[in-house]
Amino acid sequence: MMTSPPWAERPGRAGGLAKGLVLTFVVAAVLFPIYMVVLTSLSTQEAVSRAGGLVTAPGELSLAAYRQLFAGGVVTRAVLVSLGVTAAGTAISLGVTVLAAYGLSRPGSLMHRPLLFLVLLTFLFGPGLIPSYLLVSSLGLVDSYWALILPTAVTAFNLVVMRSFFMSIPGEVTDSARIDGASEFRILRRIVLPMSKGVTAVIGLFYAVGYWNSFFNAVLYLNDNAKWPLQVVLRQYVLQGQSLFVGQSGTGTIPGQALPPGLAVQMAIVVVALVPVLFVYPFVQRHFTKGVIVGAVKG
Amino acid sequence: MLRNAPRTGPAGDLTSPAGTGASKHVGKRAFSTSPGARVPFRDRLRRDWQLLLMTLPAIGLLIVFHYVPLLGNVIAFQDYSPYVGIADSPWVGMSNFQWLLLDDGFWDATLNTLSITAFQLVFYFPVPIALAILLDSVVRPRLRVFIQGIVYMPHFFSWVLVVTLFQQMFGGAGLLSQILRDHGHSGFDIMTDPDTFILLVTAETVWKDAGWGAIVFLAALAAIDQNLYEAAAVDGASRWRRMWHVTLPGLRPVIVLLLILRLGEALNVGFEQFFLQRDAVGRDAAEVLDTFVYWRTLLTGEWSYGAAAGLVKGVAGLILIVIANKVAHRFGEQGIYKRS
Numbered sequence: 231m232m233t234s235p236p237w238a239e240r241p242g243r244a245g246g247l248a249k250g251l252v253l254t255f256v257v258a259a260v261l262f263p264i265y266m267v268v269l270t271s272l273s274t275q276e277a278v279s280r281a282g283g284l285v286t287a288p289g290e291l292s293l294a295a296y297r298q299l300f301a302g303g304v305v306t307r308a309v310l311v312s313l314g315v316t317a318a319g320t321a322i323s324l325g326v327t328v329l330a331a332y333g334l335s336r337p338g339s340l341m342h343r344p345l346l347f348l349v350l351l352t353f354l355f356g357p358g359l360i361p362s363y364l365l366v367s368s369l370g371l372v373d374s375y376w377a378l379i380l381p382t383a384v385t386a387f388n389l390v391v392m393r394s395f396f397m398s399i400p401g402e403v404t405d406s407a408r409i410d411g412a413s414e415f416r417i418l419r420r421i422v423l424p425m426s427k428g429v430t431a432v433i434g435l436f437y438a439v440g441y442w443n444s445f446f447n448a449v450l451y452l453n454d455n456a457k458w459p460l461q462v463v464l465r466q467y468v469l470q471g472q473s474l475f476v477g478q479s480g481t482g483t484i485p486g487q488a489l490p491p492g493l494a495v496q497m498a499i500v501v502v503a504l505v506p507v508l509f510v511y512p513f514v515q516r517h518f519t520k521g522v523i524v525g526a527v528k529g
Numbered sequence: 530m531l532r533n534a535p536r537t538g539p540a541g542d543l544t545s546p547a548g549t550g551a552s553k554h555v556g557k558r559a560f561s562t563s564p565g566a567r568v569p570f571r572d573r574l575r576r577d578w579q580l581l582l583m584t585l586p587a588i589g590l591l592i593v594f595h596y597v598p599l600l601g602n603v604i605a606f607q608d609y610s611p612y613v614g615i616a617d618s619p620w621v622g623m624s625n626f627q628w629l630l631l632d633d634g635f636w637d638a639t640l641n642t643l644s645i646t647a648f649q650l651v652f653y654f655p656v657p658i659a660l661a662i663l664l665d666s667v668v669r670p671r672l673r674v675f676i677q678g679i680v681y682m683p684h685f686f687s688w689v690l691v692v693t694l695f696q697q698m699f700g701g702a703g704l705l706s707q708i709l710r711d712h713g714h715s716g717f718d719i720m721t722d723p724d725t726f727i728l729l730v731t732a733e734t735v736w737k738d739a740g741w742g743a744i745v746f747l748a749a750l751a752a753i754d755q756n757l758y759e760a761a762a763v764d765g766a767s768r769w770r771r772m773w774h775v776t777l778p779g780l781r782p783v784i785v786l787l788l789i790l791r792l793g794e795a796l797n798v799g800f801e802q803f804f805l806q807r808d809a810v811g812r813d814a815a816e817v818l819d820t821f822v823y824w825r826t827l828l829t830g831e832w833s834y835g836a837a838a839g840l841v842k843g844v845a846g847l848i849l850i851v852i853a854n855k856v857a858h859r860f861g862e863q864g865i866y867k868r869s
Contacts, residue, residue: 361601
């Protein structure tokens with residue numbers, strides 16, 4: 231089972247133990263908070279009050295918190311907003327990025343140097359918060375979901391990573407199709423993209439996570455709190471502990487009784503924010519091979 | 530001997546996506562000609578119009594949402610009012626910048642930003658390196674992939690989520706306080722304590738990004754020639770000596786590169802992390818340059834002043850990046866752009 235090379239000395243007992251302990255600690259430091267949050271969200275109100283806070287040992291379980299969240303109302307709406315923005319945003323970003331990455335990937339093509347320079351220059355100097363805000367508001371995008379998508383739709387970094395992958399595809403592969411008279415769009419769709427599933431999945435994940443986690447743009451551009459995505463709701467009701475059901479009419483709770491959200495409900499919101507990432511991640515993780523990521527991490 | 534061994538591989542290739550990287554493919558393709566081709570413009574347009582069309586949406590978005598607001602920074606030299614517009618707002622020269630340089634809040638934010646950068650250089654920067662070396666020493670492939678999968682994960686969590694998790698663990702009503710109180714001690718709340726704020730944000734950054742940051746070092750480790758280890762072992766070098774004489778020299782280019790890049794980004798410590806915690810901890814500890822611009826402007830409507838602060842930060846950041854690259858080139862590393 232062990233694959234250490236023959237010249238390596240066998241690890242000493244103390245060294246091996248220390249390494250095991252450190253790695254166990256590292257893994258536990260990531261998993262333990264998630265475990266407790268999930269467990270608390272699934273616990274009954276009694277189990278939470280008995281624990282006096284987060285639940286560490288499984289007691290009586292219940293889905294009440296989730297039932298309350300998804301009975302309609304703030305969180306249900308926020309989840310739908312976040313899903314919609316993530317789906318639309320990822321589709322737009324990925325489409326635009328793939329097209330441009332391919333369009334700039336042919337050596338010697340017309341104008342590709344100045345255009346690439348235009349893309350790369352965005353690394354060095356950002357436009358700044360205030361001018362960006364003024365632009366978005368002058369375009370009339372305040373309180374529009376487009377404000378969460380368009381300003382961040384193209385990340386130069388993702389574009390460059392994708393382009394360098396396309397450039398690593400041998401020219402002979404596409405040249406023959408080109409000689410046969412295939413259009414560039416057809417070559418991209420039929421030849422290049424099928425060869426680039428891994429990089430497309432990873433870049434898609436980067437974009438999707440960016441949209442799902444989108445927080446500050448929503449704070450900045452969405453004044454109407456009925457439009458808030460999930461991250462803003464998470465901050466408002468969990469981090470700042472505001473009451474979830476104030477001003478919310480006819481949804482699951484008794485009107486007029488503004489209970490602060492129970493810890494289980496709060497933790498259920500955290501889980502809802504967490505789950506899509508946990509769910510999508512394993513499918514993409516296997517593509518985190520050196521090729522994609524080494525370029526990708528550099529930024 | 531070992532130190533001078535030639536090294537190739539991902540570590541050296543780090544910057545290739547950022548470069549134009551085109552030259553090595555030139556001539557391989559039937560339709561491409563040498564750069565600066567003498568093919569007439571009309572023929573090139575006929576040949577490449579589809580490629581140009583493909584880049585159009587991305588270039589358009591970058592122009593509208595990056596370059597247009599970049600020009601919008603001219604309001605830093607105006608007394609801008611949204612009701613009047615850029616064209617008709619009065620020009621005030623450098624006065625916004627003069628006020629800025631006299632503003633204690635601005636200097637406090639700058640100082641906070643630089644302190645946090647310095648602190649994280651010492652207490653965050655080495656963590657991914659150590660983690661990568663540790664992960665690299667796990668020889669069972671499946672176990673290693675499992676651990677990697679877990680430590681990369683928090684990188685994909687939002688800052689709201691990370692701060693919330695920390696609050697639940699270490700906040701006033703969090704798990705740790707709760708345990709302490711159960712055992713008769715007084716609880717504590719590091720989420721609102723300005724004195725330990727720098728520790729808190731660094732711990733959060735380590736939790737969120739150290740695993741992900743290790744990837745680049747893992748790639749560099751994988752590129753180290755295994756024969757070097759074997760040769761060193763045969764020469765009688767112990768495990769630690771091999772780490773010192775083979776592993777660390779192998780990582781050196783990446784470490785130098787990332788260190789320099791981080792210094793070039795010294796004014797950027799991240800926005801959301803501080804935005805989220807500024808209220809709880811207070812301005813004195815948690816105001817960084819980016820949050821300064823936000824609070825000073827959007828709440829008061831002093832657009833020109835905020836734009837001036839943003840511009841100062843942007844220009845200073847650009848100068849730092851250029852210096853960092855000069856230093857990188859002097860060290861014989863590539864930096865983020867190539868020497869021209």
